[in-house]
Amino acid sequence: MAQQRHRWQLAKLAALGLLAMSLSSCTLARWDNLARLEENARLVDEVKAFGKTLGIEPTEALSRTTQERPTLSMLWLWMQRVGTLALSVPVDIRMAIGFSTAKEDLKLEQVYRVDGYSVYYRQGNEFADSRSVATAGFAGEGTIRRVKVILHEDLHGDKNFALPWEVEESIVTPLGSLAAVEFFRRKGDQQYLKQSLTALEEERQLARELNALVAEAEKLFRTAPIEEAKTEILNLIPSYPVYHRQFQRQIAGQHPPTVLEAKLSHDLAYYRYFDQIAALSEKVDLGMLIDDFKKLPHDTSQAGMQAYLQQLKTHYSQSAK
Numbered sequence: 001m002a003q004q005r006h007r008w009q010l011a012k013l014a015a016l017g018l019l020a021m022s023l024s025s026c027t028l029a030r031w032d033n034l035a036r037l038e039e040n041a042r043l044v045d046e047v048k049a050f051g052k053t054l055g056i057e058p059t060e061a062l063s064r065t066t067q068e069r070p071t072l073s074m075l076w077l078w079m080q081r082v083g084t085l086a087l088s089v090p091v092d093i094r095m096a097i098g099f100s101t102a103k104e105d106l107k108l109e110q111v112y113r114v115d116g117y118s119v120y121y122r123q124g125n126e127f128a129d130s131r132s133v134a135t136a137g138f139a140g141e142g143t144i145r146r147v148k149v150i151l152h153e154d155l156h157g158d159k160n161f162a163l164p165w166e167v168e169e170s171i172v173t174p175l176g177s178l179a180a181v182e183f184f185r186r187k188g189d190q191q192y193l194k195q196s197l198t199a200l201e202e203e204r205q206l207a208r209e210l211n212a213l214v215a216e217a218e219k220l221f222r223t224a225p226i227e228e229a230k231t232e233i234l235n236l237i238p239s240y241p242v243y244h245r246q247f248q249r250q251i252a253g254q255h256p257p258t259v260l261e262a263k264l265s266h267d268l269a270y271y272r273y274f275d276q277i278a279a280l281s282e283k284v285d286l287g288m289l290i291d292d293f294k295k296l297p298h299d300t301s302q303a304g305m306q307a308y309l310q311q312l313k314t315h316y317s318q319s320a321k
Contacts, residue, residue, distance in 0.1 A: 013208055033136040037065045040139035040146065048243065050183050054287045055294070059157035060130035061288045062138070062150055064128030066102075072131045073103040074124055078262045083226040085218060086265035088302050090166050092117070104136050110255060118261035120254065144196050147183055152176035160290075162298050166269040167305050171293050173270045174277040175286075177203055182286055202242060207274035209240035217264060226250040230257055243267075276309050283316035 048058040078092035080086060099106055099195060103123040111119045125135045126149050138146065154159060155172040163171070177200050184193040216236055220229040234256055238244050247267075251259050281289055300308070 019141040033139075034067070036136055036139035037067060037134060040134050041065060043143070043146060044134065046151055047147050047183060048154060050186065051154050051179065053153055054179055054182065054291050056151065056154050056179065057157055057159040059128065059154050059159075061128050061132045061153040061157075062126060062134045065132075065134045065139075066136065068129075069133045070100060071102045071125065071133060071135060073099050073101060073106060074127050075099065075106070075108070075121060075123045076124070077111075077119060078266045079114065079119050080261040080265045082116060082118055082261060083221050083229065085214060085221070085261060086166065086268060087214070087218065090164065091262070091265045091269070094165065098131075102137065104135075104137055108253075110253060111258065111260055118258060118263075120251070120259045120262035120266055122250070126153060129154045144180060144184075144192055144199060147196075148176050148180040150182070151179045155179075160294065161296075163296060163300055167296075167300050167302065169269045170273045170305065171273075171277065171296075174203075174274045174281075175293070176289060177274075177280050178278065178286055178289075203271070204275045204278050206242045207271040208248060210264075210271050211275075213237065213240050213243060214264055215267060230260055233260060272307060274304065276313075280309070280312055280316060283320055 044062055048063070051058060075097045077093075077095050077097075078091050082091050084092075086092070103125050108121070108122065108123065111121055125138055126132055132153065138149075149195070152172055155175055156168065159167045161172060177196075181193065181196045181200055184196050213233075213236060216235045217229075221233050223229075224232065237247055247263065251263060276290075284292075289312075296308060
């Protein structure tokens with residue numbers, strides 16, 4: 001009997017020890033998250049203040065943390081008619097759904113076939129809205145990505161740009177990356193400057209590959225049966241290694257043939273003019289480039305955007321003489 005009571009006491013002590021270790025681990029995790037959020041808050045303030053020097057009016061996006069406001073995440077969906085790409089017109093269907101939880105807590109299964117449409121989805125905690133708060137997950141990401149995201153979402157603010165989505169995204173994406181490079185250059189942070197320059201060059205290469213791939217895809221959709229064309233395009237993608245890596249990473253868990261047209265159309269909205277805008281930044285001060293893009297009319301079309309890029313290229317080239 002005494003031996004049984006002794007074993008019971010040992011078991012109780014062991015359980016208490018495990019509970020104490022568990023509580024200690026949870027406490028340390030909470031402190032770690034809190035420290036990350038505090039560091040991130042300082043970075044957000046610094047980046048937003050820097051953005052103003054380039055003419056980027058700050059927004060409330062990411063200026064609060066999950067310690068201050070409830071978490072809100074978004075589910076974005078893009079739908080494009082099968083066998084087509086959004087080349088000169090917007091994506092056929094674009095929608096966003098908000099959830100009162102972080103994206104990490106909302107695990108989606110594969111989107112199944114929608115008759116007549118290709119479907120691509122993406123989840124995120126960061127978006128251009130005051131309800132977008134910095135999560136522990138965001139605070140734990142790399143510094144370069146965080147700087148780019150903060151500047152990107154601020155550029156989306158209506159005081160900066162209020163353009164059709166596909167036009168605005170094509171401007172904001174390269175300007176955000178260029179502004180991140182300038183942020184590290186002004187700080188004199190050589191390590192992050194070098195890394196952000198490398199990331200910028202990779203994005204420029206991605207843009208070039210994407211535009212070349214889309215040109216091939218457009219020909220195939222015009223000349224071959226849809227399913228055959230889709231197979232050929234999917235087989236072509238590995239020939240564009242930088243774009244291929246991003247394509248594979250971003251569609252993880254989604255079905256490539258279902259995603260194809262919507263994903264290519266989505267990516268065009270972000271990267272169609274990336275390389276051209278980066279090239280313009282080599283001819284003029286970044287603040288002036290941002291200011292010139294702010295002069296675009298609110299109803300600018302893709303054709304209008306292309307014409308304006310050519311106008312800026314000519315103007316900057318003449319000014320440099």
